[in-house]
Amino acid sequence: MxxxxxxxxxxxxxxxxxxxxxxxxxxxxxxxxxxxxxxxxxxxxxxxxxxxxxxGYVDIHCHGGGGGAFGGSGEDALAAARTALRTHLNHGTTTMVASLVTGAIDQVAESVRTLGPLVDAGEIAGIHLEGPWLSLKHKGAHAPELLKAPTPEDIATIFDAHPGAVKMVTIAPELEGGIDAVRNFVARGAIAAVGHSDVDYDGAAEAIDAGANNVTHLFNAMNSIHHRIPGPIIKFLDDERITVELIADGVHLHPGIVKHAAETAGRGRTIFVTDSMDATDMSDGDYMLGSLEVSVLDGVARLKSNGSIAGSTLTMERAVQFAVAEAGLEFEDALAAATTTPAAALGRTDIGxxxxxxxxxxxxxxxxxxxxxxxxxxxxxxxx
Incomplete structure (x- = not known):
C-alpha cells in the first residue's frame, strides 16, 4: 500500500x-x-x-548503546547488538555500522561470524574493525597486549569468517605491513581508515596513495598539528580523496575545532560519528569496553586505569544539535555529515x-x- x-x-x-x-x-x-x-x-x-x-542518520562508527555492545558470540551477542540498534534508532539512526574493539584474532573473527547474518539481513550496514592493527603509542581505549602488526593470514581469518560483512578497518599504516594491509582492505571492498596511528604527514600521504579513504575520529589518537612538524591532520583535511570522522560532542573536540575541520574538509568529506559505547542512554557508572574497565561520569566515558577517553555516550541526534547550536555549522552541512556523506563513504545511494x-x-x-x-x-x- x-x-x-x-x-x-x-x-x-x-x-x-x-x-x-x-x-x-x-x-x-x-x-x-x-x-x-x-x-x-x-x-x-x-x-x-x-x-x-x-x-535517517547514518553512523559508521558505533560500539553500542542502551547497555548492549557489538561483539561476542552467540544469541547473547545478537540480543546485545539489537539493543544497541534500537537505542540509536530512537535517536534517528536508521543505518548503523557495528564497530568492534580490539580483541584476539580468533575472537574478532567469531564476532564477525556472529554479526554477519545481521549484515545479510540489512539490520546493520556492515562491521568496522577498530583494532587490533593499531599503534601502541596511540592505543586509546584498546588493550595494549592485543595490539599487533597486520599479516595477510590474520586479515583473511577475520574477513573470511563471514565474507562481505567487514566494511571498514581502522589501521595504523606505519606498522610493519601496514601499507600492504591498506591495499588488502581496499581490494576486499572495505574502507581503509587511518586511526590510532603515529603516522606523520608524509606517512599519511603514503597511506592515502595506497587507498586509505577515511580517517577514524580525526584529531583523537593521532599526532597533533605543529608548525614545523605538521603531523597527519593537515594532510587529512586537505586531501580530497579521504573523508574525515568527527566526534561532535564537546568532549572529544572543542566546538571551534568541529567548525574549522568541517568547513575545511567541506560538506562532501565530513562525517559525524558517535563512537558510542554501551553506556549510551544509560546512567553513570562502571562499564566494560572490550576487556577494559570504564567509568562514566556526567556522560563522559574514561578508562578507570588512566583516565583516557573511552569512546562516548553520544547519539547522532545530539551530534547534529551540537554541531549547529554550539559549533555554529549550517544545518545543511551538519545534516550532510550525518546522512549523505557517510552513506557515500559506504558506497550506498539507497540510504542517507x-x-x-x-x-x-x-x-x-x-x-x-x-x-x-x-x-x-x-x-x-x-x-x-
Whole structure:
C-alpha cells in the first residue's frame, strides 16, 4: 500500500522542498513533490507531519548503546547488538555500522561470524574493525597486549569468517605491513581508515596513495598539528580523496575545532560519528569496553586505569544539535555529515537521502532538532 508523508519542509539530501511530500511503497521512496499531492495518490494514506523531514542518520562508527555492545558470540551477542540498534534508532539512526574493539584474532573473527547474518539481513550496514592493527603509542581505549602488526593470514581469518560483512578497518599504516594491509582492505571492498596511528604527514600521504579513504575520529589518537612538524591532520583535511570522522560532542573536540575541520574538509568529506559505547542512554557508572574497565561520569566515558577517553555516550541526534547550536555549522552541512556523506563513504545511494528509489528512512525534527518520529523502510519505528 502506498502512503504519503507531508511536512512543511523536507531536506532530501539533494534539495529542500517547502510544503513537500514523499510517496512511499514497499519501503522505498517512489515520488517526491511540493504543494498539491499528485492525483495518482488520491487513495493513499496521507500523514501530515509536524516538523522537518530529513533522511535517517547514518553512523559508521558505533560500539553500542542502551547497555548492549557489538561483539561476542552467540544469541547473547545478537540480543546485545539489537539493543544497541534500537537505542540509536530512537535517536534517528536508521543505518548503523557495528564497530568492534580490539580483541584476539580468533575472537574478532567469531564476532564477525556472529554479526554477519545481521549484515545479510540489512539490520546493520556492515562491521568496522577498530583494532587490533593499531599503534601502541596511540592505543586509546584498546588493550595494549592485543595490539599487533597486520599479516595477510590474520586479515583473511577475520574477513573470511563471514565474507562481505567487514566494511571498514581502522589501521595504523606505519606498522610493519601496514601499507600492504591498506591495499588488502581496499581490494576486499572495505574502507581503509587511518586511526590510532603515529603516522606523520608524509606517512599519511603514503597511506592515502595506497587507498586509505577515511580517517577514524580525526584529531583523537593521532599526532597533533605543529608548525614545523605538521603531523597527519593537515594532510587529512586537505586531501580530497579521504573523508574525515568527527566526534561532535564537546568532549572529544572543542566546538571551534568541529567548525574549522568541517568547513575545511567541506560538506562532501565530513562525517559525524558517535563512537558510542554501551553506556549510551544509560546512567553513570562502571562499564566494560572490550576487556577494559570504564567509568562514566556526567556522560563522559574514561578508562578507570588512566583516565583516557573511552569512546562516548553520544547519539547522532545530539551530534547534529551540537554541531549547529554550539559549533555554529549550517544545518545543511551538519545534516550532510550525518546522512549523505557517510552513506557515500559506504558506497550506498539507497540510504542517507530521500530521493526516488531510496529506502524510506525518515526522521522528523522539531525546531530544536529533537527527533520526534523515525520511519525505517517506511514503517513508523519511533514516536516521541
Amino acid at each position: 502506498t502512503q504519503v508523508l507531508r511536512a512543511a519542509a523536507i531536506h532530501t539530501g539533494k534539495q529542500i522542498l517547502l510544503n513537500g511530500w514523499i510517496a512511499i511503497a514497499d519501503g522505498r521512496v517512489t515520488a517526491i513533490g511540493t504543494e498539491d499531492i499528485d492525483p495518482i495518490y488520491a487513495d493513499a494514506q496521507v500523514t501530515e507531519l509536524e516538523g522537518t523531514m530529513v533522511p 537521502n530521500l530521493e526516488v528509489g531510496a529506502r524510506a528512512d525518515v526522521v522528523v525534527l522539531d525546531p530544536s532538532l529533537n527527533v520526534t518520529k523515525v520511519y525505517r523502510g517506511g514503517e513508523l519505528a519511533v514516536e516521541r
